[in-house]
Amino acid sequence: MTAFFAIVKLTIRSAVRSHVFRLLLFLLLLGIFLLPFTLLGDGTPKGDVQIFLQYCLGFAEFTLCLSSVWLACSEISSDVETAQIHMIVVKPVRRAVVLLGKYAGVVLIHLALLLIAAVTVYCFLSFRLASSDFSEEDRMLLEEQVLTARVVYPPERPDFNALAQQELDRRIALAREHGQDMLQYEDNQSRQQKFLEIRKELIATAGLISEDETLFWEFKGLPKNLTDDDVIFMRYTIYANRYYVQDQNTIRGHWIFAVNYVRPDDNGAETVVTDLMALPEDDFITATRSEIPVPIRPSYFIYDGEARVGFLNKDVRSDLNFEEGKGPFLMVREAGFFSNYCRTVLVMAIGILSITLLASAVAACMSLPIAIFFSAAYLIVGTLAHYLVTSIPDSLDFQSDFTGTFGYRFGDLLLNLVVPIQDFFVTGYLANGELVSFPFIGILFAKDFLLRMLPVFLLGAWIYTRRELALVSKRG
Amino acid sequence: MAEAVKHAEPSASERPVVVSAVGLTKVFRDFWNRPKAKAVNDIDFEVREGEVVGLLGPNGSGKSTTVKMLLGLLYPTGGRLTVFGKSPRDVENKKLIGYLPEETYLYKYLTAFETLDFFASLFGLSKEERTRRCDQLLDMVGLAHARNRPVGEFSKGMARRIGLAQAMINDPAFLILDEPTSGLDPLGCREVKDLIKLLKKRGKTVIVTSHLLSDVEEVCDRIIVLYGGRIRANGGMEELLTIRTNDTITVPRLPEDAIERIRRIVRESIPDGEMSVAHPHMSLEDFFVEIVNEAKKESLETSGSRSGGAIAEYLTGDREHDAKAVLDMLTRDEETPAQVLARKMESDAAKAAEEAAKKKQDELFASLQASAPVPEEEKSRLEQQELEAKMSEANRKLQDLLKNPSDRKD
Numbered sequence: 001m002t003a004f005f006a007i008v009k010l011t012i013r014s015a016v017r018s019h020v021f022r023l024l025l026f027l028l029l030l031g032i033f034l035l036p037f038t039l040l041g042d043g044t045p046k047g048d049v050q051i052f053l054q055y056c057l058g059f060a061e062f063t064l065c066l067s068s069v070w071l072a073c074s075e076i077s078s079d080v081e082t083a084q085i086h087m088i089v090v091k092p093v094r095r096a097v098v099l100l101g102k103y104a105g106v107v108l109i110h111l112a113l114l115l116i117a118a119v120t121v122y123c124f125l126s127f128r129l130a131s132s133d134f135s136e137e138d139r140m141l142l143e144e145q146v147l148t149a150r151v152v153y154p155p156e157r158p159d160f161n162a163l164a165q166q167e168l169d170r171r172i173a174l175a176r177e178h179g180q181d182m183l184q185y186e187d188n189q190s191r192q193q194k195f196l197e198i199r200k201e202l203i204a205t206a207g208l209i210s211e212d213e214t215l216f217w218e219f220k221g222l223p224k225n226l227t228d229d230d231v232i233f234m235r236y237t238i239y240a241n242r243y244y245v246q247d248q249n250t251i252r253g254h255w256i257f258a259v260n261y262v263r264p265d266d267n268g269a270e271t272v273v274t275d276l277m278a279l280p281e282d283d284f285i286t287a288t289r290s291e292i293p294v295p296i297r298p299s300y301f302i303y304d305g306e307a308r309v310g311f312l313n314k315d316v317r318s319d320l321n322f323e324e325g326k327g328p329f330l331m332v333r334e335a336g337f338f339s340n341y342c343r344t345v346l347v348m349a350i351g352i353l354s355i356t357l358l359a360s361a362v363a364a365c366m367s368l369p370i371a372i373f374f375s376a377a378y379l380i381v382g383t384l385a386h387y388l389v390t391s392i393p394d395s396l397d398f399q400s401d402f403t404g405t406f407g408y409r410f411g412d413l414l415l416n417l418v419v420p421i422q423d424f425f426v427t428g429y430l431a432n433g434e435l436v437s438f439p440f441i442g443i444l445f446a447k448d449f450l451l452r453m454l455p456v457f458l459l460g461a462w463i464y465t466r467r468e469l470a471l472v473s474k475r476g
Numbered sequence: 477m478a479e480a481v482k483h484a485e486p487s488a489s490e491r492p493v494v495v496s497a498v499g500l501t502k503v504f505r506d507f508w509n510r511p512k513a514k515a516v517n518d519i520d521f522e523v524r525e526g527e528v529v530g531l532l533g534p535n536g537s538g539k540s541t542t543v544k545m546l547l548g549l550l551y552p553t554g555g556r557l558t559v560f561g562k563s564p565r566d567v568e569n570k571k572l573i574g575y576l577p578e579e580t581y582l583y584k585y586l587t588a589f590e591t592l593d594f595f596a597s598l599f600g601l602s603k604e605e606r607t608r609r610c611d612q613l614l615d616m617v618g619l620a621h622a623r624n625r626p627v628g629e630f631s632k633g634m635a636r637r638i639g640l641a642q643a644m645i646n647d648p649a650f651l652i653l654d655e656p657t658s659g660l661d662p663l664g665c666r667e668v669k670d671l672i673k674l675l676k677k678r679g680k681t682v683i684v685t686s687h688l689l690s691d692v693e694e695v696c697d698r699i700i701v702l703y704g705g706r707i708r709a710n711g712g713m714e715e716l717l718t719i720r721t722n723d724t725i726t727v728p729r730l731p732e733d734a735i736e737r738i739r740r741i742v743r744e745s746i747p748d749g750e751m752s753v754a755h756p757h758m759s760l761e762d763f764f765v766e767i768v769n770e771a772k773k774e775s776l777e778t779s780g781s782r783s784g785g786a787i788a789e790y791l792t793g794d795r796e797h798d799a800k801a802v803l804d805m806l807t808r809d810e811e812t813p814a815q816v817l818a819r820k821m822e823s824d825a826a827k828a829a830e831e832a833a834k835k836k837q838d839e840l841f842a843s844l845q846a847s848a849p850v851p852e853e854e855k856s857r858l859e860q861q862e863l864e865a866k867m868s869e870a871n872r873k874l875q876d877l878l879k880n881p882s883d884r885k886d
Contacts, residue, residue, distance in 0.1 A: 006597030
């Protein structure tokens, strides 16, 4: 272990002397200390704090990721190119230990910097909250919606396949009944195509609400142990069909909540009666993410882990649309802000560990410029693959849309091989008061670090231990 | 009897083999795996324990490739190479090896002490042991005063010294020194050569590669001459360099008439042969060292490295009594080990030469008295040329080996 620690120490010393590292460190400090004063936010205390958290921590993480790629590549590749590694590997120390020592050195210095950045941002935030003259309402809003850690519960998703099949069967029966042309339902391929069309249509219209109509969403798996002091929040985004999707306008409607009462029935036994409670008709801004507290005590709102929410469209001018994946979501507080902050920093640390692992593996078998290019390419490919998969709608017609199908499949394949760097950027969750749960962190660690990055590192280490190190030489 | 066996010196061929190369070949390939150059071509050699072997050859002859294969930095394409009976890539084996590369690749931001401490850490030595060895080595290579200076500020000579120190941090049984005197001043060269001699006395095995043939000639028992990746000559220094057709007699300065009488006697034996009489030269290196030593006595300082100090105590060897004797001498007169050894060797050689000369002179005078007087002959015309020719005979022979390797082919 003496050799291992000596290499770790040497790597750290070498790292702090790197000009690029110093530049990135300077940028990091600049970002941490200057960003809070330059970010304007949306003018509300809540928005300001959200933007502060997201940008400051995000910038720190991005800088540290860049720095870790650079340092891992330069510490490992340069040693080989300048032949300094010859002085080490002719000593009784395994090459795997040399590589691990260098990896550990780079990781340690970045984790220390991450800790400093995280503590600084947290202190800034605390200072800002303590020194700002927020109204009681703003302060409450901040504490309930930002400085908290809430679990997000999405509504139950309709079984679009079953619904599409039902609709297809209905149309076929109707066509037979009316003696219509059955050509379009004749063979399997035609029926499949029709099925996909219907499915696509159903997904697109699942959140559509016409005037004076109500759409309900079912929520399951909600916590059963909430007290009446707990506040449940609901987040949603409404779109109006008559406007361009991103345009902000005002529409009118009601939120409706199902309320559960326990009442004795005629026989004296207790039964649950569900009633509906509508909030007063109100104006809503479209294409804007909004959050409201559910105005019903949890014990009345949630029954056996289930709840029901609806929206009544009272806008005479347009149909309204709640797009798939944009709510409404119910949010229940699970932990405090500090705990969530620490979890976010933990995810950032896993990101640094993973990215350094990748850069170390690549640098173990390539020259410095190629290693940096390869690491950057890997991360960009991961990002693009993630974009490719998420940007293609769920309603994609796999039969007829060849390019879409190819893009989706290709992106999916890439995502199984590479790690999208945005997996580690969870400051958005923190800023929105969403819980970064331990299962989420565990899955991220297992999926990205253990299953994808570690095999790449082991491959790099295997090549490193077998390389003829004296074949490379570029006097530095 | 048992004692006798214990102290018996094994002959070179009986000593254990440290390096064994059989059919060793190294082919460098391009990106497409096509052969690009055959750096080492089917060579066989052995290095036995306690030997100091010089690996000679012009640039591109395969010396560095061979050394790198010995260190496991390059892998042989063909043949078999073992160091201490194991693969050169064996990690445990490397505890026994010390390596001074041609260019000392040091971490410029580390101080001299930190550099040695780092390399000592790679051997898993304890903190106390590392500190002890580092201090002793710094003293030994004359860099104790630069203990806390970053090695990036060192001159090339100082960097060589620190490189040499790191090569000995583990008290290696087998040292590979690639151009050990490169970049050193004559004083440093002398110290390194003396150090190699001392290491040999302590039973260490050393492979030295150098372009400076005089250095190799002075310290090596055996040389291997490489050219074009093949071994062109491999043998003991005496065996390869002795000019068996000439004799040299060294005596203290004689009066003119005595020289004339000797000439007459010699002429009787070789009437037609060329003969020269001259005063022997000291080498330029000896002259330089003498001047510097005199300057030191006058307390003139230099900003670079200084003469090496006492040999590091931890550098153990098979011949403990020799080491102890040297250390005793070091503590007595406070001279460097190199100087002690050189002085000891010089004084032994001088004594032997004096005795031999006295004996020879007596014999010569006896024979002169017995023989009839010979008429005076003319003084030698080519005294100076012959003297120069003889002085450089050995080096010329080596140069010939390099220039016309085919001539030496067995």
